[in-house]
Amino acid sequence: MESARHVFRVLFLLLVVVVIFSVGRTFLVPKSYGAYGPYRFDNVAEQAAIRPPQHGGSASCGACHAERLKAVAAGAHRRVGCEVCHAPLARHVQDGARIAAMPVDRSFTLCARCHRRIEGRPAAFPQIVLAQHQGGVEGTACIDCHAPHSPKL
Amino acid sequence: MDETQSDAPAPAPQPAPEPVGRREFLSNALRLGGGVLVFLAGAPALGEGPVAEGYDWTQHRYAYLIDTEKCIGCGSCVRACKAENGVPDGFFRTWVERYVVSPEASHVDSPKGGLDGFPPIQTPFTPTKSFFVPKMCNHCKETPCVQVCPVGASYRTQDGLVLVDAERCIGCGYCVQACPYGSRFLSPTTHTAEKCTWCYHRVTKGLKPACVEVCPTGTRQFGDMRREDDPVRLAIAHGRVSVLQPHLLTEPQCFYLGLDKEVR
Structure with missing residues (x-):
């Protein structure tokens, strides 16, 4: 049974490798990793609760x-x-x-973001060219004439 | 062998079983060991719970619809995204591009991503058409960004979003380069990859993403493909939708209505 000693020696070595691997894996790999794929599943819940x-x-x-x-x-x-x-x-x-x-924000800038005529806006969208609008000057508050919550044109 | 044995005057004694050679034994042991390792590595982890209270992610699959013909370039979505997600200055999870096009030339601009809206523009050519195109992460089904991540930090959820695990991310930036839509960036504060999450903290509570919530023209719409009567699902099913860069076969889940050929 001289050869059996070699067998046991190698088997023991294998066992040591497996134990080191499993222990190492337990510590290094996050708990929920691989639950649904190669990612940490816990992160999905973290993202859902990341901020109110x-x-x-x-x-x-x-x-x-x-x-x-x-x-x-x-x-x-x-x-x-x-x-x-x-x-x-x-x-x-x-x-x-x-x-x-x-x-x-009562400024002209706020209204202009949507309603100043610029290249790119759909033609049907209500837009104004300031120079052609009541001799308007940039900075004049639109809301002096238009009610911001329910504007009439 | 049998024939020679039968011819032999006396039955030969059974030959002793061939002893297992060292080489053979070692190779078998390695195979067995390898098999055990593969088994252990593949063992499913435990502890799967719900994503959020009262939310079952298998019951949803989200899609996004952008009607470019309605966009007025006000930039409300960009500002809302920044406020909702604390997007660092100079970076954008969503942005708006303006295309000014003539048959001979075209000009694209996106000042500060459209954060403060768009100024009037003078082009050296006479434009024949111009329009705005909101852009963001397309949450692709076959996404390159997840494929290139070396640490499993990027992943696709069962409800159809591509997310980044900032805890796992090592900030290598492979995904930033892999994304053909430029939707990702490395956060200057956390040094990890950051991108649009379709406001996962909102949609899991039944709210719409912030950009959809504030869009004043209905350009941006968010829907659930698993709901039979969902307007976005119906629009995608019945309308003529397209996606950005379809030749890349990334299967984006952001669909566009009225997309021009100039847009990439």
Whole structure:
């Protein structure tokens, strides 16, 4: 049985390698790795909870500003969300409590982002050329004449 | 052998079994060992739970629809994305490009990704058409970015998003180069790859991505292909949609309506 000693020696070596590998793998590979593919599945849940949603949508604004929301919904800006011109809900309300005033931008720049005539906009979209508009000067507030929440043309 | 044995005057004693040679033994042992290692490596990990409370990711498969003919280039989406996801200055998870085209020449610009909207533009040629094209990660089905990731940090979820595990990412930037749409960048703060997540923290709560939420013209739409009556699913099924760079066979899940041939 001289050869058996060699067999056992090699088998022992193999066993040591397997044990080192499994122990090493347990420590080095994250728990959920490979659950659904070659990635760490736990990260999917982490991404889903990475931060609370910042934008609430116009409906969330309606919780306090129902009248305003109704007025907007009846006008030409009905498809423009409140947060487009103001700011994300999270800057105004957090956990149901008001934390800061909502920014109100009354500048020409805000309106111009959508309504200044520039190359690229669909022709049917209402746009103005400032020079041909009431002898307008850049910087003059559009909202002196147009109601921003329900503009009439 | 049998014939020679039967001819022999006396039955030869059974030959002793051939001893296993060292070479053969070692090669068999290695094969067995290798097999064990492969088995261990492939063993599925445990601990699969829901992605979020009340959210089953097998019940959704998202798709995005962009109607370029409606886009007015206001940049609300770019600003919303920045606010929603804290995108670092100078980098964009979504951006808007302006194409000014004539039969002879074309000009593309995207000042600050469209973050502050677009200024009037003068081109050295007389444009015959011009339009805006919002762009972002296409969340491809056969995405090159996931294929090149050497550490398994990029992956595609069962509900159809391509995400980056910042904890695994080593910031090698292979995926940034592999993406044919330029949708990824290395974050200057974390030094890991960053990209559009279709606002996974929102969609898993039943909300729309921030860019879709704020789009004032309905250019950007987000839908669920597993919902029979989903407007985006119907638009993709019935409308004439196209994708960016279809020749690359990446199977983007961002579909475009009214895409011009100039757009890449």
